[in-house]
Amino acid sequence: MTAVRCVDICKTYRQGDQDIRALDHLSVEIEKGEFVCLMSPSGGGKTTLLNAIGGLDIPDSGEVWVADKRIDQMSKGELADLRLANIGFVFQAYNLIPVLTAQENVEFVMQVQGIPTAKRREKSLAILEEVGLEGLENRRPAEMSGGQQQRVAVARAIVSRPALVLADEPTANLDSKTSDELMGLFKELNEHHNTTFVIATHDQRVMRYAKRIIRMRDGRIVDDIEQNAA
Amino acid sequence: MNIVLRLAWRNLWRHARRTWLTIGAMVFSNTLLVFMISFQFSMYGLMIDNTLQVFSGHMQVQAPEYKDDQKMRQVVPGVQPLAAQLRKEFDSDTIAARGWAFGLASSEERSYGIGIYGVEPEFEPRVSNIPGLIEDGRFFEQNDAMEIVIGEVLARNLRIGVGDELTILGSGLDGSFAAAVVVVVGVFESGVKDIDRNIAEMPLGTFQDVFYMNGAGHQVVIMAPTLDDAPALQSNVAAFLPDGLVVHSWDVLQPGLKQAIQADISSAFFMYGILVILVAFSVLNTQLMSVLERTHEFGVVMALGMKPGRLGRLVMLETALMGLLGFVLGAAAGALLTYWFTVNGLSYPGMEEMAANFNLPGRVYPQVSILKTVFGPAVVFLFTLLAAIYPAWRLRSLHPVEAMRTN
Numbered sequence: 285m286t287a288v289r290c291v292d293i294c295k296t297y298r299q300g301d302q303d304i305r306a307l308d309h310l311s312v313e314i315e316k317g318e319f320v321c322l323m324s325p326s327g328g329g330k331t332t333l334l335n336a337i338g339g340l341d342i343p344d345s346g347e348v349w350v351a352d353k354r355i356d357q358m359s360k361g362e363l364a365d366l367r368l369a370n371i372g373f374v375f376q377a378y379n380l381i382p383v384l385t386a387q388e389n390v391e392f393v394m395q396v397q398g399i400p401t402a403k404r405r406e407k408s409l410a411i412l413e414e415v416g417l418e419g420l421e422n423r424r425p426a427e428m429s430g431g432q433q434q435r436v437a438v439a440r441a442i443v444s445r446p447a448l449v450l451a452d453e454p455t456a457n458l459d460s461k462t463s464d465e466l467m468g469l470f471k472e473l474n475e476h477h478n479t480t481f482v483i484a485t486h487d488q489r490v491m492r493y494a495k496r497i498i499r500m501r502d503g504r505i506v507d508d509i510e511q512n513a514a
Numbered sequence: 515m516n517i518v519l520r521l522a523w524r525n526l527w528r529h530a531r532r533t534w535l536t537i538g539a540m541v542f543s544n545t546l547l548v549f550m551i552s553f554q555f556s557m558y559g560l561m562i563d564n565t566l567q568v569f570s571g572h573m574q575v576q577a578p579e580y581k582d583d584q585k586m587r588q589v590v591p592g593v594q595p596l597a598a599q600l601r602k603e604f605d606s607d608t609i610a611a612r613g614w615a616f617g618l619a620s621s622e623e624r625s626y627g628i629g630i631y632g633v634e635p636e637f638e639p640r641v642s643n644i645p646g647l648i649e650d651g652r653f654f655e656q657n658d659a660m661e662i663v664i665g666e667v668l669a670r671n672l673r674i675g676v677g678d679e680l681t682i683l684g685s686g687l688d689g690s691f692a693a694a695v696v697v698v699v700g701v702f703e704s705g706v707k708d709i710d711r712n713i714a715e716m717p718l719g720t721f722q723d724v725f726y727m728n729g730a731g732h733q734v735v736i737m738a739p740t741l742d743d744a745p746a747l748q749s750n751v752a753a754f755l756p757d758g759l760v761v762h763s764w765d766v767l768q769p770g771l772k773q774a775i776q777a778d779i780s781s782a783f784f785m786y787g788i789l790v791i792l793v794a795f796s797v798l799n800t801q802l803m804s805v806l807e808r809t810h811e812f813g814v815v816m817a818l819g820m821k822p823g824r825l826g827r828l829v830m831l832e833t834a835l836m837g838l839l840g841f842v843l844g845a846a847a848g849a850l851l852t853y854w855f856t857v858n859g860l861s862y863p864g865m866e867e868m869a870a871n872f873n874l875p876g877r878v879y880p881q882v883s884i885l886k887t888v889f890g891p892a893v894v895f896l897f898t899l900l901a902a903i904y905p906a907w908r909l910r911s912l913h914p915v916e917a918m919r920t921n
Binding site: 335338340341358359364365367368369371373375379381383384388391392393395396397440504 | 516517518520521525526527528810813814815816817818819820821822823824913914915919
């Protein structure tokens with residue numbers, strides 16, 4: 285079953301006087317349960333592709349399908365609903381809400397989803413324990429290390445068990461030990477819950493965990509290989 | 515507590531100083547509004563009481579045409595028995611009968627045209643403060659005494675005083691010549707020159723004899739326990755009256771007073787409006803800054819699946835919380851300040867002397883009420899919410915990717 289399908293998508297940005305073609309007639313299909321790494325040098329188009337798949341950015345042309353729904357023609361509200369129900373995001377800069385505690389950050393998405401309070405509490409505590417943050421539930425982001433914050437961000441992304449997790453350079457600010465722990469967690473979710481992962485990275489260590497590596501350059505796919513993951 | 519509510523509350527305190535400054539502006543304006551509105555309406559109460567206690571009363575029973583055509587023939591027949599019936603029916607002694615006529619008052623040296631009221635000696639002091647304003651002499655004791663009290667300007671103009679005789683000439687109800695010689699027993703000073711120059715009072719019995727009224731009069735003056743009680747009492751009196759008589763409220767009898775109050779309310783509320791708008795702009799500034807500096811964060815929560823409309827509601831909720839703080843603190847401060855003056859009174863230089871001229875206390879005691887405490891702060895709260903609409907509305911055009919690119 286196809287989790288993501290992009291058909292001939294293009295995206296051009298204007299930067300000063302120049303037009304930058306971030307995606308150039310790119311087509312790709314990702315099956316449900318795949319663990320995919322997008323690799324490219326900086327400016328290669330991997331973040332733009334992630335944003336297009338996540339409905340955060342609309343391509344200039346082409347089609348984007350997620351969970352068998354064409355999303356490039358959806359309204360803002362429909363895209364928000366899609367992300368809320370189907371997609372978890374992990375950002376390079378964690379992007380936690382600074383005034384909320386770790387547990388509240390995790391609960392926040394569930395609150396938006398309309399999950400009752402008791403269930404929210406139960407699920408948020410369970411997921412924080414799962415990512416190794418037991419006892420840190422009441423800390424605010426400023427009171428946690430980078431690795432701990434990224435784990436909260438991961439917990440927030442996966443607490444509702446989305447079918448698709450999009451991660452943009454999730455290990456960029458982490459040391460190698462924390463990176464390995466995080467990737468181990470992703471791998472476990474991928475294997476146990478059949479969650480589809482699409483990770484944009486240029487971290488070679490992350491590649492070891494991927495079953496499929498898509499290399500991009502100048503907005504195009506230049507290589508698409510499958511490998512035995514770690 | 516709901517997480518969105520918790521988020522809104524904590525967002526307020528990210529920049530505590532800025533939030534407190536904005537709340538401070540609301541508290542200041544709310545305190546001022548509560549006090550000023552309370553003071554203003556207490557002053558109106560005094561103005562109304564002061565004016566109505568001179569002659570008008572809260573309402574008057576009259577012949578239907580009398581208000582617009584103040585002629586002798588527009589009478590209330592059997593005016594004293596009617597007043598007595600009303601006193602009994604409504605268990606009130608602040609009801610008095612009167613007659614009115616135009617006449618020529620002549621002393622040995624001079625003559626002046628004046629208005630002459632025939633009043634009930636026993637009940638007039640309960641509906642009018644003129645008897646209490648007698649500076650020299652006394653008020654009447656008997657209903658048929660050949661006596662008169664006059665204003666101090668008239669006394670000066672006629673060059674007479676207490677104990678002197680005054681000749682009254684006029685036209686009776688039946689058109690015949692009316693004449694009498696009465697003794698000045700009192701000189702009053704109301705502080706209103708027109709009244710002191712043009713008005714005289716004599717006992718109603720004497721008035722009816724002199725002007726051949728045949729028991730009739732022109733007004734039954736009624737004072738309600740308070741101004742607020744007047745409308746209900748007026749309805750009851752109207753229902754009780756026989757056909758051919760009407761009862762007019764104070765604002766019909768004194769349209770100028772009502773217009774003066776309305777004009778003062780308009781100018782005062784124009785100033786209050788400016789104050790409220792200034793507070794609203796302060797809120798707009800705060801919330802606009804707050805939204806702009808959180809653009810990145812808003813992009814993130816949109817990426818997580820929050821709709822722009824819900825983000826807008828978050829901003830409105832933050833504003834509502836801030837407004838609510840301003841409302842509660844400002845209303846409380848305003849009520850306390852007003853209550854302090856309720857207990858201790860408010861006076862300013864010259865006020866006591868001026869008020870004494872009107873037989874009124876020299877200090878104003880503004881009254882706190884729920885309506886006066888809530889009205890101003892509620893308007894500020896409403897404008898605070900209106901001011902937040904634009905920052906909240908801006909979020910509708912936010913794109914997650916562009917928002918997350920901002921720092």
